[in-house]
Structures are given as C-alpha cells and as structure tokens.
Amino acid sequence: xxxxxxxxxxxxxxxxxxxxxxxxxxxxxxxxxxxxxxxxxxxxxxxxxxxxxxxxxxxxxxxxxxxxxxxxxxxxxxxxxxxxxxxxxxxxxxxxxxxxxxxxxxxxxxxxxxxxxxxxxxxxxxxxxxxxxxxxxxxxxxxxxxxxxxxxxxxxxxxxxxxxxxxxxxxxxxxxxxxxxxxxxxxxxxxxxxxxxxxxxxxxxxxxxxxxxxxxxxxxxxxxxxxxxxxxxxxxxxxxxxxxxxxxxxxxxxxxxxxxxxxxxxxxxxxxxxxxxxxxxxxxxxxxxxxxxxxxxxxxxxxxxxxxxxxxxxxx
Amino acid sequence: xxxxxxxxxxxxxxxxxxxxxxxxxxxxxxxxxxxxxxxxxxxxxxxxxxxxxxxxxxxxxxxxxxxxxxxxxxxxxxxxxxxxxxxxxxxxxxxxxxxxxxxxxxxxxxxxxxxxxxxxxxxxxxxxxxxxxxxxxxxxxxxxxxxxxxxxxxxxxxxxxxxxxxxxxxxxxxxxxxxxxxxxxxxxxxxxxxxxxxxxxxxxxxxxxxxxxxxxxxxxxxxxxxxxxxxxxxxxxxxxxxxxxxxxxxxxxxxxxxxxxxxxxxxxxxxxxxxxxxxxxxxxxxxxxxxxxxxxxxxxxxxxxxxxxxxxxxxxxxxxxxxxxxxxxxxxxxx
Numbered sequence: 001x002x003x004x005x006x007x008x009x010x011x012x013x014x015x016x017x018x019x020x021x022x023x024x025x026x027x028x029x030x031x032x033x034x035x036x037x038x039x040x041x042x043x044x045x046x047x048x049x050x051x052x053x054x055x056x057x058x059x060x061x062x063x064x065x066x067x068x069x070x071x072x073x074x075x076x077x078x079x080x081x082x083x084x085x086x087x088x089x090x091x092x093x094x095x096x097x098x099x100x101x102x103x104x105x106x107x108x109x110x111x112x113x114x115x116x117x118x119x120x121x122x123x124x125x126x127x128x129x130x131x132x133x134x135x136x137x138x139x140x141x142x143x144x145x146x147x148x149x150x151x152x153x154x155x156x157x158x159x160x161x162x163x164x165x166x167x168x169x170x171x172x173x174x175x176x177x178x179x180x181x182x183x184x185x186x187x188x189x190x191x192x193x194x195x196x197x198x199x200x201x202x203x204x205x206x207x208x209x210x211x212x213x214x215x216x217x218x219x220x221x222x223x224x225x226x227x228x229x230x231x232x233x234x235x236x237x238x239x240x241x242x243x244x245x246x247x248x249x250x251x252x253x254x255x256x257x258x259x260x261x262x263x264x265x266x267x268x269x270x271x272x273x274x275x276x277x278x279x280x281x282x283x284x285x286x287x288x289x290x291x292x293x294x295x296x297x298x299x300x301x302x303x304x305x306x307x308x309x310x311x312x313x314x315x316x
Numbered sequence: 317x318x319x320x321x322x323x324x325x326x327x328x329x330x331x332x333x334x335x336x337x338x339x340x341x342x343x344x345x346x347x348x349x350x351x352x353x354x355x356x357x358x359x360x361x362x363x364x365x366x367x368x369x370x371x372x373x374x375x376x377x378x379x380x381x382x383x384x385x386x387x388x389x390x391x392x393x394x395x396x397x398x399x400x401x402x403x404x405x406x407x408x409x410x411x412x413x414x415x416x417x418x419x420x421x422x423x424x425x426x427x428x429x430x431x432x433x434x435x436x437x438x439x440x441x442x443x444x445x446x447x448x449x450x451x452x453x454x455x456x457x458x459x460x461x462x463x464x465x466x467x468x469x470x471x472x473x474x475x476x477x478x479x480x481x482x483x484x485x486x487x488x489x490x491x492x493x494x495x496x497x498x499x500x501x502x503x504x505x506x507x508x509x510x511x512x513x514x515x516x517x518x519x520x521x522x523x524x525x526x527x528x529x530x531x532x533x534x535x536x537x538x539x540x541x542x543x544x545x546x547x548x549x550x551x552x553x554x555x556x557x558x559x560x561x562x563x564x565x566x567x568x569x570x571x572x573x574x575x576x577x578x579x580x581x582x583x584x585x586x587x588x589x590x591x592x593x594x595x596x597x598x599x600x601x602x603x604x605x606x607x608x609x610x611x612x613x614x615x616x617x618x619x620x621x622x623x624x625x626x627x628x629x630x631x632x633x634x635x636x637x638x639x640x641x642x643x644x645x646x647x648x649x650x651x
Binding site for chain 2: 034035036037038040041049099100101123125126127128129130131135136137138139141143144148149150152154155159162163166167168169171172195270272275276277278279288292295296299
C-alpha cells in the first residue's frame, strides 16, 4: 500500500522545468493539410488489482480524506482487510471524454500536471491502449517514439538495433541498411558490440532514440524522450521531428518542459484530470499554463508547513 | 484544484516554505472545453478523409498474413530471449543443457532407481530422460505462453505488432533451448546402452523421426500457448493454477513411468474409457512418438495411428488456439 500512496502523491506533483536551453526557439510553421487523426469522445479506464476506492479517488483527483480512525471490532477489521486484499478490483478513469482533430503537418504538444492523463492519451491515440469507449480514426499508422520495452539490456547494442528495428516493423533488409545510420546517430562507436547494460545512461538513451527514429512514421508520438541526452543530441532530435513534419507527418509531444513544447509545437492541448481544458495555438496555451503552474507552486509553497517526511509518516 | 492534505512538495518545488502560513487556495485550471463539433460531425469528417478506425480487430486472414510477415521478429525475439536467460551466470549457455539433465537425473534416481516404477520398460533411463526432456518443452511453453502477454504489457503499450508474435516467440525461445538439449538427450540414451543391465542402443534411421515429432510438438505447444496467453491476460488469477494442472498432466501422460500397469489395476468399467483417454491424449501421443524414434522396444514400435494423431492434435490445437487468441486481439494491453 505504501507504494500506491507514494505513487498517487507523485501524480499530483509538478516536475516542470521552466527555463531551458532551447527557450526562445519556435517551431516552423508548415501549411496544414487534411485531417489525419480524429479522436471522438475517448474514454480510457484501467482495471486496477488490489487497491480499492482509495487509489481510484486519488487518481481522479477527487478529494480523498483519510477516514478518522474509528474503533472497530476485530471481526470487522478482519473482514475489512479481506475486502482490501482479496478480490479488490477498482477502475481508474484516466481519460474522460476527449475529442479533437489533428491535421497533417501539425505538431501538437500535450501539457498538464502529473496524472492528468497525458501519456495515457498519447498511447490511446497511438492505438496501444484499447479505448473503453469512443474511437480514434487515423490516416496511416501512428508510432510511439520508444522501443525501450523491446530492447534487452543483456544483449549487445547491435543485437538490440536488430530487435528494435524488427519490432518497429522493419524488414531484416531495412534493418541492415539502417544499421550504420543508427550507430552513427547514436554516437556510440565501438560500444555497439558490448551488452547494452554496460552503457552509460546517456549512451543508452541515445541508442534508444536512434533506434526508435530509424523508421519514419506518418504520425510520430514522443513521450518525454528528449529528457535525456546532451544539447547536441537534442538539436538532432529536433531535426528528426522536423523531418517527420516536413514529410506531411504529424507529431505529438508530451513533455514537462514548457520551453521544449514552445520550441517544437504549433498547437497545444492542456489536459487536466483526463479532460482537455484548453486547446489552441502554442503561445496562448503555454502562457495560460505557465501562469497556472506558477500560481499553483506559490500556493503550495505558502502552505507547506510540515514538510514531506512528516506528512508521509502520518499517512503510513 | 482540490487535493488532499497529503500532497507534498518535491524537488520541482523550489519555493521556500513559509512557516506556519495558512495555505492559500490552489488555483483552478480553466473548465474543460466543449468540442466545437458533434460526434456525428467528427465521424463524418473521419469518413470524408478516408481515416480508418483504430483498435479494431483485423480480419482473420489479414491477421495471419500480418503475423507471418513478422517471422523475422519472432525468430530474433525468441532466440535473444533464450540467450539472455542464461547470460548472467558463469556457465552461461551451458545451463540450457545442464538444466534438463539435472531435472531428468532427479526423476531417474527417484522413480527409476529407488521406486522402480517403470515396469514393462526395459531401458528405464531412456524412458524417463526422453519423457522429462520432451514434457519440459510442453511445460515451459504453457508457462511462458501464459505470461507472454501479461509480462510484456510495456511492450504492447509502446509498439504496434500483431500480439500473436509474443506467444509464438516465447515457444520459439523454448524450442531454441530444446534443440541442443535433444543432442544431449540422444547421447544419454546411447550411453544407457552401455550399462550392464541394458541392451545396447544403436543409432538407426529411426532416430531422424525425432525431428518431425518435435516439430509437431512445437505446433501443438504454440496452440497451447495461444490459449493460455488469452486466458491469463484476461484472468491473471489462472496463472496460479497452471502449475497444478501441469503436474496432473505430467503424471497423466506417463512422463516418468508407464501408466498401463496402474490403469490395469482399476475396475473394468473405468478402464474402458480411461485407457484410451490416457493413451491418445496429445501429450502422451508426442511422448510415444519421441520414444518410438529413439527406443527399440516392443512397447514403443512405430505406429502410423500415433503419427496421424500427432498431426491431427497439432493442427487442431494450433488452429483453435490461434482463433481464440485472435478474438481477444483488441483487448490485450488494456489490463
């Protein structure tokens, strides 16, 4: 239960960088094409095992008050414990009725506090998490930038390039052709013949990004992939994303860095508790969101009397 | 923004805590926007531009083609998984062979040498070793298939591919570990002929029949893996029951001792139906095929009926399993 609690806590935290090295840059405006993605009243509901009510209320952002410790008989407490741990299935409504249309050549950023459903929405419009209700219509095949889950740390870099490329749907021949390009883009040199677990985290992140961007999809989804890597690498990633847009593709970007969003997106969706609260041109939405984040931060730092540890302990 | 009292600050929070200050109300984001189009308009728009609906199960035939086109991925994923499993040990890939050998040794010692349950069989060691090696393949495929979807939720949630790739590649990885083990199995059978009590064993052309027997078993195992993958993906609790069912299957298939002797002791009315069930159920059939290939004994002569049954069971389980799995395709990854 402790883990659940801390996770739920983290969900409501901000993890924002307001200042960044790519501040001031702006995404190129590319003339918009025809619609390539239509999302119609999308709902995503997760089944959660072993956590009742409490987790659900937390996730949805509803005010959860810890029940005052009432004295209960031993029998009742045992029964209660049973209900918590046996057959406890609850549902988390992560995305609640989202509708929007995206056009060819658009670059859409998704912002929102942790737990607002950004990543879930991104995976749902990629078709990776089946919707509970509602539907997503696409032109072409959307792909999430990220093959991390397919890669095996015990295997060598070159084996992982093969696995990742095939996982992305490339043929063995295409993987062969792209091999050198991937190695060069990842900038790992002779490390390519060593197991991936021996890589530094920066190297591993670069290789992952290089593998995932080897295939250029019609609709590219990026989820915080740019968080790691040095400045030079960031610039190259941005170039990759521009490349997709130039080929009339559409890019979706989930990032905690407002300046990254400003630098790479033309349109922004602001998610809050599973719903879209704002959708518009990048300057407009980020300005409003920035203000919200600042106000939120101030409000919280003002009220933070006890500090983290004590609150945790009370909770446990 | 309403949050509960436990929401705490993190590293992202750079403000200095004001001691004792009352917490001001947290700011609210704007209210959710109301989309400018109705559901019908959006659907019409999607149709107008020829967009396809996502998360719809593909028709069976195109699904089959899709899976077939991913063969390279299946093979690489399967062999890499098999290789990675033994990567973090000093003996490394040797464990792929040592594991089944030790496993077989336990049964040979307990059932073959101490309990002497193998009545009616001349070469007890060959009988048990072949049974244990081949049954292990079924056991691993069932266990691996059962977890192939649930353990790989992350992969499912980050890439598009026909999900049938996962159970298939899982069985492929077990096949990849089985093949070198089969060579060792053959050597053990050969060596058992050198023991004083046993008739000598010779390599004959019949040994080659082990390969089609294993191939049929592989097809059958994929069918089982499909069924288990769907069942456990939807009801994770079933994963706990599998090991018990498998133990039943092991004793009910004559893996370590022939069942004929024990069935013969049952009342006539039970024998009538139990005997054919135990003899012709798929696992028993494949063990028979394996043993008849390597062992020269009256109890295990080449039997065309068994070969036909082996083919029938393999195709039946594969087709049924594949369809069962395909029918759940759009649900994998949702939890």
